[in-house]
């Protein structure tokens with residue numbers, strides 16, 4: 298029995314993500330929560346002939362508590378998306394409060410659930426959830442994940458395009474490490490399962506890196522003021538949630554990059570810290586998943602000089618983003 302919950306289920310990501318979770322045969326219960334429209338979304342999905350029993354709640358009458366009761370996996374795509382000209386950090390003002398409120402609900406109702414944060418800016422919203430959990434005495438660093446899967450999915454697609462074989466896209470594996478915004482997104486293309494063409498011009502390599510780092514901007518621009526990536530994000534979110542569920546059901550050897558607390562695996566963190574030359578509280582590295590969540594953090598491994606430059610550029614930005622999330626919770630606690 299697996300209960301999955303989507304917080305922000307009526308939104309651009311929330312609806313297709315809920316659909317993909319509803320058609321996942323491993324899920325037996327699906328709880329949908331939003332401040333609008335969830336009863337309709339739930340009624341609609343509930344007619345699909347798959348095992349998951351679907352329920353949708355709104356804030357009145359303890360809707361958040363009802364949704365979260367018994368949850369094994371909670372995915373959070375609640376919050377506002379970007380418009381052209383905005384950075385993910387510009388979303389912090391609104392999304393920080395939304396994520397903090399939802400984290401309080403999870404801490405009180407489903408403190409053992411695996412929490413998958415999609416709401417931007419991920420580099421700051423993940424620390425917000427962690428700080429709320431710490432304050433409420435329920436933080437388990439092994440169970441909190443920032444969803445960076447869309448960067449991984451983009452890297453697979455763009456590499457497949459570059460090597461002229463889009464058919465290979467589902468099999469292309471590129472570790473994408475760091476965080477989830479601009480220069481903090483670091484694709485380790487030298488470790489791609491499908492090598493880049495020999496003799497690829499430096500300008501073409503740099504263009505590929507930039508496209509992976511700023512793929513979100515491409516969608517924001519094309520959507521022209523109506524939002525950011527929703528369908529590809531729903532795909533990526535469902536893919537990562539499925540890996541988490543397979544791992545919690547006991548499947549071994551599932552590895553995926555995710556933005557996690559380095560306290561989740563102190564031994565792995567030590568190796569990673571030595572490579573980074575800097576202590577960070579959170580980093581997206583390849584994570585081995587197990588029934589308790591993070592089983593092992595993998596080091597970066599052998600990387601090229603160009604990749605070392607990318608990692609170095611990501612670190613100051615990550616430190617700033619993480620601090621923004623941590624101090625938001627500290628400041629709001631001090632006001633109480």
Ligand SMILES: NC(=O)c1ccc[n+]([C@@H]2O[C@H](COP(=O)([O-])OP(=O)(O)OC[C@H]3O[C@@H](n4cnc5c(N)ncnc54)[C@H](O)[C@@H]3O)[C@@H](O)[C@H]2O)c1
Nearest residue numbers: 305307308309310331332375376377378415416417447530
């Ligand atoms: N991690 C990633 O790779 C990634 C990718 C794409 C988008 N995002 C982020 O995901 C978030 C959602 O994007 P979207 O396009 O679905 O936006 P959207 O506006 O279409 O949907 C957001 C939903 O959140 C709901 N919501 C707002 N406050 C809430 C609350 N307190 N409780 C529950 N629900 C609440 C809204 O009612 C809405 O239905 C944005 O922050 C966006 O930047 C992250």
Ligand SMILES: O=C(O)C[C@H](O)C(=O)O
Nearest residue numbers: 379417512513514525526
């Ligand atoms: O770009 C955005 O704001 C949404 C998301 O983070 C993305 O990478 O598509």
